[in-house]
Amino acid sequence: xxxxxxxxxxxxxxxxxxxxxxxxxxxxxxxxxxxxxxxxxxxxxxxxxxxxxxxxxxxxxxxxxxxxxxxxxxxxxxxxxxxxxxxxxxxxxxxxxxxxxxxxxxxxxxxxxxxxxxxxxxxxxxxxxxxxxxxxxxxxxxxxxxxxxxxxxxxxxxxxxxxxxxxxxxxxxxxxxxxxxxxxxxxxxxxxxxxxxxxxxxxxxxxxxxxxxxxxxxxxxxxxxxxxxxxxxxxxxxxxxxxxxxxxxxxxxxxxxxxxxxxxxxxxxxxxxxxxxxxxxxxxxxxxxxxxxxxxxxxxxxxxxxxxxxxxxxxxxxxxxxxxxxxxxxxxxxx
Amino acid sequence: xxxxxxxxxxxxxxxxxxxxxxxxxxxxxxxxxxxxxxxxxxxxxxxxxxxxxxxxxxxxxxxxxxxxxxxxxxxxxxxxxxxxxxxxxxxxxxxxxxxxxxxxxxxxxxxxxxxxxxxxxxxxxxxxxxxxxxxxxxxxxxxxxxxxxxxxxxxxxxxxxxxxxxxxxxxxxxxxxxxxxxxxxxxxxxxxxxxxxxxxxxxxxxxxxxxxxxxxxxxxxxxxxxxxxxxxxxxxxxxxxxxxxxxxxxxxxxxxxxxxxxxxxxxxxxxxxxxxxxxxxxxxxxxxxxxxxxxxxxxxxxxxxxxxxxxxxxxxxxxxxxxxxxxxxxxxxxxxxxxxxxxxxxxxxxxxxxxxxxxxxxxxxxxxxxxxxxxxxxxxxxxxxxxxxxxxxxxxxxxxxxxxxxxxxxxxxxxxxxxxxxxxxxxxxxxxxxxxxxxxxxxxxxxxxxxxxxxxxxxxxxxxxxxxxxxxxxxxxxxxxxxxxxxxxxxxxxxxxxxxxxxxxxxxxxxxxxxxxxxxxxxxxxxxxxxxxxxxxxxxxxxxxxxxxxxxxxxxxxxxxxxxxxxxxxxxxxxxxxxxxxxxxxxxxxxxxxxxxxxxxxxxxxxxxxxxxxxxxxxxxxxxxxxxxxxxxxxxxxxxxxxxxxxxxxx
Numbered sequence: 001x002x003x004x005x006x007x008x009x010x011x012x013x014x015x016x017x018x019x020x021x022x023x024x025x026x027x028x029x030x031x032x033x034x035x036x037x038x039x040x041x042x043x044x045x046x047x048x049x050x051x052x053x054x055x056x057x058x059x060x061x062x063x064x065x066x067x068x069x070x071x072x073x074x075x076x077x078x079x080x081x082x083x084x085x086x087x088x089x090x091x092x093x094x095x096x097x098x099x100x101x102x103x104x105x106x107x108x109x110x111x112x113x114x115x116x117x118x119x120x121x122x123x124x125x126x127x128x129x130x131x132x133x134x135x136x137x138x139x140x141x142x143x144x145x146x147x148x149x150x151x152x153x154x155x156x157x158x159x160x161x162x163x164x165x166x167x168x169x170x171x172x173x174x175x176x177x178x179x180x181x182x183x184x185x186x187x188x189x190x191x192x193x194x195x196x197x198x199x200x201x202x203x204x205x206x207x208x209x210x211x212x213x214x215x216x217x218x219x220x221x222x223x224x225x226x227x228x229x230x231x232x233x234x235x236x237x238x239x240x241x242x243x244x245x246x247x248x249x250x251x252x253x254x255x256x257x258x259x260x261x262x263x264x265x266x267x268x269x270x271x272x273x274x275x276x277x278x279x280x281x282x283x284x285x286x287x288x289x290x291x292x293x294x295x296x297x298x299x300x301x302x303x304x305x306x307x308x309x310x311x312x313x314x315x316x317x318x319x320x321x322x323x324x325x326x327x328x329x330x331x332x333x334x335x
Numbered sequence: 336x337x338x339x340x341x342x343x344x345x346x347x348x349x350x351x352x353x354x355x356x357x358x359x360x361x362x363x364x365x366x367x368x369x370x371x372x373x374x375x376x377x378x379x380x381x382x383x384x385x386x387x388x389x390x391x392x393x394x395x396x397x398x399x400x401x402x403x404x405x406x407x408x409x410x411x412x413x414x415x416x417x418x419x420x421x422x423x424x425x426x427x428x429x430x431x432x433x434x435x436x437x438x439x440x441x442x443x444x445x446x447x448x449x450x451x452x453x454x455x456x457x458x459x460x461x462x463x464x465x466x467x468x469x470x471x472x473x474x475x476x477x478x479x480x481x482x483x484x485x486x487x488x489x490x491x492x493x494x495x496x497x498x499x500x501x502x503x504x505x506x507x508x509x510x511x512x513x514x515x516x517x518x519x520x521x522x523x524x525x526x527x528x529x530x531x532x533x534x535x536x537x538x539x540x541x542x543x544x545x546x547x548x549x550x551x552x553x554x555x556x557x558x559x560x561x562x563x564x565x566x567x568x569x570x571x572x573x574x575x576x577x578x579x580x581x582x583x584x585x586x587x588x589x590x591x592x593x594x595x596x597x598x599x600x601x602x603x604x605x606x607x608x609x610x611x612x613x614x615x616x617x618x619x620x621x622x623x624x625x626x627x628x629x630x631x632x633x634x635x636x637x638x639x640x641x642x643x644x645x646x647x648x649x650x651x652x653x654x655x656x657x658x659x660x661x662x663x664x665x666x667x668x669x670x671x672x673x674x675x676x677x678x679x680x681x682x683x684x685x686x687x688x689x690x691x692x693x694x695x696x697x698x699x700x701x702x703x704x705x706x707x708x709x710x711x712x713x714x715x716x717x718x719x720x721x722x723x724x725x726x727x728x729x730x731x732x733x734x735x736x737x738x739x740x741x742x743x744x745x746x747x748x749x750x751x752x753x754x755x756x757x758x759x760x761x762x763x764x765x766x767x768x769x770x771x772x773x774x775x776x777x778x779x780x781x782x783x784x785x786x787x788x789x790x791x792x793x794x795x796x797x798x799x800x801x802x803x804x805x806x807x808x809x810x811x812x813x814x815x816x817x818x819x820x821x822x823x824x825x826x827x828x829x830x831x832x833x834x835x836x837x838x839x840x841x842x843x844x845x846x847x848x849x850x851x852x853x854x855x856x857x858x859x860x861x862x863x864x865x866x867x868x869x870x871x872x873x874x875x876x877x878x879x880x881x882x883x884x885x886x887x888x889x890x891x892x893x894x895x896x897x898x899x900x901x902x903x904x905x906x907x908x909x910x911x912x913x914x915x916x917x918x919x920x921x922x923x924x925x926x927x928x929x930x931x932x933x934x935x936x937x938x939x940x941x942x943x944x945x946x947x948x949x950x951x952x953x954x955x956x957x958x959x960x961x962x963x964x965x966x967x968x969x970x971x972x973x974x975x976x977x978x979x980x981x982x983x984x985x986x
Contacts, residue, residue, distance in 0.1 A: 023813050024800035026731040037727045041798075044728065048718035055685065055714050059707065062693035072630035072695040082633050082690040086683075093682045097675050097721065104675075104725035105668055111727055112664065128503075167498040168594060170659055170734060174800040178730020181659045183595065184497060185588025188661045201812075205659075205734040205802045207491050209498055210418040213805035290809075310417050 024201045026174040030221070031193045032114055033177035040107045047096060058089075116157035116191055122150065123161045126169030126182040126204070128313060129211035130275050130288040135231070136161075144234040145263075147275030148288045151220045153227040154197050162188040170205035173219050179205045194221035201289065210311025216289025237266025238278045238334050249330025252323045257315065264334065274314065281334040287312070295328055302327065353873060359899035360870035364456065367923045375923040377461035378869055382468050383447025384765060389468075390440035393475055397431035398832060400424045402825060405789070409822035411810040421806035422489035423508075427482055429492025430512060433608065434519040435475045437750060441615040442526035442561075444754075445554035448761060449530060451860035451867060452548050454539030454876040456904055457920045459532040460525075462927045462962060467525030469931030474518020477939060481511040488512030491804065493605070494575065496586035496597040501579045510579055510942040513572040517938055520569040527561035530554050537904060538912040539859065540894060542878035548858045549625075549632060552639050553618025556646040560607050560614070563650065568604035571597060581945060595660055602653035610649035612746060614642060616753035617684060620706050623756050624688050626856040627703040628695025631882060633687045641680035648677045658729045667726045674724035678717055685710060700854075701775030705756030708783045709748060716744030719794070737797025743790045755782070755835070762839070763853050767865040768846030774838040781831035788824030792817040857882035862891065875905055878912070901972050922969055930958035 029035040066072075121136040135144040152158045162171055162182040172179030173192060180190035194200065204215035222230070241247045250267075253259070259269030265278035275288075283293050287309055291297040300307075302324065305314035319327065367375045376382070403424050407416040416424065450458055458464055481487055488508045490499035499509045534555045538547070547555075575597070577583040584590035586597050625632050632638055654662060654670040688710070697703060719741040723729045732738055755778075762770050801814050808814050852861035861884055863872050874893030880886040894914075897903050902920035907913055937951020 023811070026798045026800070033727075034731075037731055040725070041722070041728055041731070044722045044725070048715075048722065051718060052714050055689075056711055058689050059692070059710055062689045063697055063699075063707065066628060066692050066695050066697040067699075069696045072628055074630045074694075078694045079633065082694060086634065086686045086690050089686045090679070090683050093679060097678060100721060100725070101672060101675050104671060104727065107725070107727045108664065108668070167503050168495055172800075172802075174731060174798070178727060179659050179733060180730075181661075183588075183660065185594060186661055202800065203802055203805075207495070207498070207734075207804040209503065210422065212802075213418065213807050310419065 024174045028175055030196050030198060030200060031176040032195065033111055033191075033193070034175055035195075036107055036110060037178065040103060043103065044100065047100070051093075051096065114157070114193075116159065116193075119157040119159040119191060120152065121159045121161065122152075123163070124150075124171055124182065126162070126164040126166070126171070126208070127275075128166050128209055129204070129215040129309070131171075131215070131217045132165075132275065135234075142235060144231060145276055146234065146279070147283075148216070148285065149218045149220060149283055151222060151227055151230050152192070152194060153224045154194055154221045156224070157191050157193045159189065159191045162190065167208050168206045169208050169215070171202070171217070172205045173200050173202040173217070175200045176219065181206055192219070194219065197221050197223065199284075203289065211288075211309045214288060214290045214309050216285070218284060218289060220284075233282075233335075234279060238264045240266075241330055241333060243329070245326055245329045246333050247330075249326035249328070252319070252326050253330055256317055256319065256323075261313075261315070277331060277334060279334055281332050295332060298331060299324060299328055356899050357873055360873065361868070363899060363901055364868075364870035366869050371925065372923070374928045375465075375925045377457070377465050377921060377923050377927075379446050379450050379458045379461065379464060380867060380869065380871070382461075382464050383443055386439060386443030386446060386468055386471075389472060389475070390436050390443055393431050393435040394440070395832075395836075396479065397428050397436055398829070400428035400431065402829060404428060405822040405825040407806060408808075408818050410819060411808050411812070411815045413807060416806065418806045419489070422491075422804075423482060423485075423487035425804055426488045426491050426512070427478070430478065430488065430515065432746075433492060433612075434516060435471075435478070437612040437746070438523050438561075438608070439471055439519070439526075440754065441557065441612055441750075442523060442530065442554075444619075444757060444761075445530050445557070445615060446526060447765065448860060449533060449551055449554055450537070451764070451863070451871060452551050452858050453534065453537060453542060454859045454862075454872060454878060455533065455537040456871045456875065457902070458529050459537060459918075460529050462921050462924060463525055464529055466927035466931050467522040467529075469928050470518050470525075470934055471522035473931055473935035474515050474522070474938075477518070477935065478511060478515040481508070486511060488515075493601060494572075494597075495601075496575065496578070496594045497588070499575060499597075500586055501582075502587075504579075507942055510576060513576045513579075514938045514942060516572040517569060518935075520565045520572075521934070523561050524565050527558035527565075530558040531562070534558075535909050536906045536915070538907050539876045539878045540905070540907055540912055540914050542907075542912045544910055545636070546878055546881045548618075549621035549635070549638055549642075550615070550618035552642055553614050553616075553621075556642045557611050557614045560611050560646050560649060564604045564607035564611070567600050571600035571604070574600075576941075580942070595657075598657050598660065599653070602656045603650070606653040606656065607649045609745065610645060612750045614645060616709075616750045617642065617645075617681075619753040619757035619760075620688065620709060621684075622856075622858070623702045623706050623753075623760050624691050624695075625882075626760070626854050627698045627700060627706075628691050629698075629855070630691060630695040631857075633690040633694065635881065638684055638687055641684050644680045645677065648673060648680070652677065655724060655729065658726050659733050664726075671724050671726055675721055678721055681717060685714070700759070701770070701772055701779055702756040702760040704776065704779045705752050705759065708779060709752035709756070712744060712748030712752060712783070712786060714748075715791075716741055716746075716748045720745065732797060734803050735797030736793040736801045736803065739803055740790045740793035740797065743786075743793075747786050747790070752782075755779075758839075760854070761860075762842065763846075763849030764860055764865050764867070766843050766846070767849055768842055769849050769853060770842040770846060771838050774834055774841075778831050778834045778838060781827055781834065785824050785827030785829075785831055789821050789828060790824070792821050792824075796821075852884065857885040859883055901969075919973060922966070924962065926958045926962040930955060930962060933958055 027038055029038045123134040123136060125132040131148050133146050133150045137143050162180055164182040164184045169182045170179045171182055176192040176194055180188050198221055200219040202217050204212055241250045259271055261271040261274035263270050263276040285291060286293050286297055286301050290309060291301060305312045366378060407413050407421060446458060486508050488511055490504050490509050494509060494512055497503055534551055574585040578585050584592040586592045586594055588594055621632050621638060651673040652670060655674045658667060723732050723741060759770050759775055796814055796817050799814060849865045851864055859876055862876055875897060877892040877894055894905055897905055904918045904920050906915045906918050908915050933951060933954035936954055937947055940947030940950055
């Protein structure tokens with residue numbers, strides 16, 4: 001319990017520093033890919049600003065120059081004189097474009113050849129409207145499946161294998177790397193790496209229906225040790241309920257149809273439609289980054305998912321007040 | 336030129352013979368009367384004008400939807416509009432603006448202006464033109480009817496599968512979208528084919544390829560792009576309809592189909608679509624710059640080649656909409672290169688316009704202001720376009736508000752600014768009255784300010800992670816303030832649009848009369864009355880130079896010997912526009928309208944039952960048969976002329 005409080009306060013602290021430093025942004029890179037793209041972006045912003053200023057200046061000068069004339073100049077000599085600046089401007093345009101193209105291909109090449117051997121592999125499956133993340137391990141029993149929150153070790157490349165259970169989604173963590181579509185029938189691959197610890201937010205980038213707006217994913221980058229201990233925790237089955245209220249909660253949970261969609265490790269709840277709840281008590285947010293994980297929010301979400309995420313697939317229920325309180329205790333203790 | 340002075344042409348040519356000619360032309364080309372007459376009128380003047388007005392109505396509706404989007408996004412966690420309605424609204428906004436406003440509007444201006452600019456009395460296939468218009472109206476009305484009964488499409492204007500497929504979009508919403516697309520495809524293809532044949536075969540004698548006005552060149556290139564791109568989306572939308580209605584699995588990965596196939600088909604149309612909107616606008620800019628600087632556009636051949644190059648290259652870019660899908664890196668590099676170098680022909684045209692302004696004597700009327708606004712705004716969109724041609728950068732920008740900013744800079748900067756300029760420029764020709772310059776300048780400055788305030792902050796929002804098509808966002812994201820700025824900018828745009836509509840309506844009724852050529856322009860549309868009479872030109876002009884009205888002065892050669900007792904057009908050869916043969920332009924008829932209604936019944940019932948196609952074909956058969964059925968009266972007049980050897984003289 002203490003460890004959890006420690007961790008939570010760490011996360012809150014990290015989150016608040018993150019909030020101060022300006023949240024998610026492609027221009028605040030925290031990983032090698034985003035950093036390279038950021039460099040290239042600023043180069044292109046600068047060149048574009050110069051080009052735009054040059055064109056507008058030329059236009060304004062031309063307008064001024066023209067207005068001083070008494071009559072439009074259609075002479076051949078004028079046409080001959082105009083030729084050189086137009087040809088020069090065109091040549092400069094071509095050169096700038098070629099320069100950009102070369103920089104661009106070089107960046108693409110550099111991104112492709114950043115070192116990423118022995119990478120951790122995570123399979124990410126997009127669902128309407130949540131993210132399923134499975135950590136691949138050669139030992140079947142050491143695979144871990146989480147939802148919406150992905151822990152990664154700092155400074156190590158992480159390979160992402162993407163796919164979708166329904167429609168097309170797109171996985172994107174702006175501070176770390178560019179996006180990759182998750183397409184049914186196609187396995188797509190990309191990778192991310194965080195060079196400093198923190199919580200990096202992203203949200204689904206491909207329109208995927210009603211709750212496209214509320215489909216966020218958090219990447220928690222932490223030291224290797226913290227990551228390892230988190231991983232070991234995730235390997236454990238759900239903590240059996242210890243007090244009587246939680247025990248009642250488990251019974252309600254099992255009898256009310258929840259297991260049809262949700263998995264709770266070590267119990268007979270094996271549903272694969274909704275996110276796994278084995279360690280829901282220790283997750284930072286609920287409903288794919290929509291709500292902070294508090295007892296009140298969890299209650300709101302269970303009672304009225306359609307009010308919070310209209311169109312969400314969470315089924316309605318007829319829990320009584322005491323049943324709800326029991327379930328809240330049960331889930332809250334699934335650390 | 337003030338309106339009280341009779342125009343030069345009129346005083347010059349009206350002798351007794353001309354008066355006879357005129358009364359004959361008035362008789363043979365007269366518009367049919369009344370409401371039914373309106374349904375039968377095959378004149379490009381009438382069809383073009385109502386196309387333009389209808390497209391503006393859809394522009395207003397699309398703008399209203401944009402306003403609702405900005406209202407909803409003006410603050411975080413706004414709950415005015417829920418996701419179900421919001422998804423319909425943004426889908427309607429995109430579909431309306433692309434399919435019901437931009438493309439029809441550009442082809443409509445072409446259908447109205449091209450015959451005037453090349454010196455002919457009507458487009459080729461005028462009945463088909465009428466059919467195209469009503470098909471478009473039926474399609475647009477159907478889409479909005481569905482929207483108002485809460486069945487508006489909600490899978491985006493791009494309708495990506497499998498989201499738009501039967502499994503994830505049950506109901507009829509996406510079918511409505513797919514059939515609306517089919518309607519607009521038909522009307523766009525018809526407009527394109529008509530423009531191509533008209534430009535190829537009906538140019539005034541002497542208007543060889545090197546004398547075609549740049550706007551007409553632009554419409555020609557655009558029409559070819561429509562012909563080569565629209566069939567792809569028509570095919571795709573029919574495949575989608577088949578997936579939804581008869582359980583084919585073209586796009587269903589689980590049954591061996593492929594979701595990505597849709598994206599390839601859609602964007603193979605979708606990217607040329609951007610240039611279908613943009614290239615006519617380039618033509619408008621050239622027309623305006625030429626007139627208001629009082630000199631020919633610098634480097635005409637280069638301008639023409641740039642348009643053609645852009646038209647070709649527009650087909651080689653579609654994959655840059657799909658950089659986040661699994662496409663091999665080498666393939667991506669090809670599309671990056673193509674997307675980067677397409678900036679060159681457009682850059683060249685901008686330099687040539689600046690050179691023209693430099694050497695000319697610019698008059699800063701509202702049309703020219705819109706052109707200047709176009710260059711300033713559009714260049715930003717072009718530059719961000721070069722940025723997102725880069726795969727690594729695009730993977731950050733793709734599907735974010737950066738792209739929303741980019742595409743609005745391109746389409747508003749590159750499409751709407753020239754369109755408004757062209758509207759102010761050609762309004763006198765179409766209505767015979769000038770628009771208010773004072774209101775025009777207010778309109779321009781408010782629009783220019785509003786557009787930049789609305790769309791510039793979106794660049795930042797996109798890079799801060801704000802993805803597209805979201806109906807809400809959390810306050811923690813920090814996107815609130817810039818979204819509010821953007822929404823306030825939208826208010827300014829609305830004010831400028833209200834001003835524009837007021838200006839157009841007031842000027843239409845009470846504007847200063849314009850006369851034939853109020854701007855002192857060079858091309859042939861200004862060589863007839865404003866508004867043009869139903870027969871368009873009293874005498875079909877002969878073209879002796881690139882700028883006939885500047886170079887030929889007051890005595891302009893004309894074609895004689897065309898029959899005036901029936902609707903006769905002169906056909907000329909493709910390259911040199913030498914007189915080739917005569918062609919009877921068809922009379923008004925009600926059947927294209929009936930055929931459009933039957934087409935509507937076919938496509939709409941096909942949404943509910945496959946038998947709709949059979950019913951529709953049966954319904955279509957009679958009007959199509961009667962469409963070309965010769966009428967006794969017409970035949971008699973034609974044959975009378977053919978027996979009269981005098982009518983053959985002079986051709």
